[in-house]
Amino acid sequence: MSIFVTGVGVALPGADTAAALAAAVSPVGSVDPAAVLGKKGLRYKDRATQLGLVAGLRVLTDAGLWRDGVLNVDGNRVAVLVSSNLGNVDTACRVARTIADEGTRGLSPMDTPNASSNIIASEVAIRFGLHGPNLMVCNGPGSGLDALRWGAALLRSGRADQAVVIGVEPDNEIVRELVGGPVADGGAALVLERSEAAEARGATVHAEIGGHVRVAGPAAGYERLAAGEPAPLTGWFASGAAAEVLPAELPGHDLSAIWGELSGALGLVQAAAAIGGFAAGARGPVCLVAGSDDDDGSAALVLRPPAPAAPRPAAV
Structure with a gap:
């Protein structure tokens, strides 16, 4: 069974498509969730959740699963997986500080639900009616690629026909204090789909998911x-120290040099940029790598370009 990528959604400053992401050289402006989603329902949602909803809407629309405000496949068969290491840490820190200073009576009933670690995945599922398996992955630098691997595993096991996989991180004062610098205020998303389901509905295939490994270092993952x-x-595609140990003779891309710390969004942003490259004519599989020798583990995943369309029979 093949696992195809049938949708791509991008929500980064100045880049709202895979093509724009592949060509980007620096962030421009910021993502305005209200302009994409409308203001209704956003008031009490944290920045990471809002960005996740933007990526979710764009990827569902690109995949042809969302038209005119309606999901056109069985929502019970659509999984949601979100990767974010920093996501709602600002809310969690604010809630903890309020409890320390004022006790639980000082908490806002509108704010505390956002302290849940799976709030982004839950809100995406609720907003778009996606009632399949729902997972939040917070697994360090390899988190985004791990989320793609888990999405593919859910499809292969028959638990779902489509999987919406989102990687997103916010940029705010608390996050910058934790990581020591600017963070990419946004992310990217893919729709993964079993080949039979994609072919049955005539979906456009952007890429195919290849192998995935979790190893002790980026070079070992790439080589395997x-x-x-x-x-x-x-x-x-790799970032920071990981990029220094991969083959210099092949084209390499360090997206963190453009966007800043991508953390849990890294793997999804890499995949979206690679797909933008495929659409622009790049051929042959590429390896996405997240995590360096200094981390507790590295993840690597192969993304293959879509197979060329079969020629149509000549008219008689």
């Missing part, structure tokens, strides 16, 4: 996937 891939890898 390269050895198992039928076609030679033609490039890679």
Whole structure:
């Protein structure tokens, strides 16, 4: 069974499509969730949740699953997976500070639900009527690629026909204090789909999910996937120290150098940028790598370009 990418959604400053992301050289402005979603229902949602909803709407629309405000597939068969390491940490810190200073009576009933660690995944599911498996992945630098792997696993097990996988991080004062610098205020999303389901509804295929590994270092992950891939890898995406140990003879892309710390959004942003490259003519599989030798683990995943469309029979 093949797992296809049938939707791409991007929510980064100045980049709202995979093509724009692939061509971006610096952030421009900021993402305005109200302009995309409308103001209704956003008032009490934290920044990370709002950004996740933007990416969710864009990816569902791109996949053809959301038209005129309606989901056109069985929501019980659509899974949601969100990767975010920093997501609602500002809310959690604010709630903890209020309890310390004022006790529980000082808490706002509108604010405390946002302190739940799975708030982004839950809100995406509620907003779009996605009632399949729902997972929040907060697993360090490899989190986004791990979320893609878990999404593919849910599809292969028959638990869902489509999986909406989102990676998102907010930029705010508390987050900057924790990571020591600017954070990419946004993220990206993919719709993964079982090949049979995609073919049955005539979905456009943007890419195919290849192998995934979790190892002790980025070089080892890259080498294992390269050895198992039928076609030679033609490039890679990695950030910081991980980029320094990957093959210099192949085209490499460090998206953190453009967007700042991507954390849990890294793997999804890498995948969206790679798909933007495929749409622009790049050919051959690429390796996405997250995590360095200094981290407790690294993840790597192969993304393959879509197969060329079969030629139509000549008219008689």
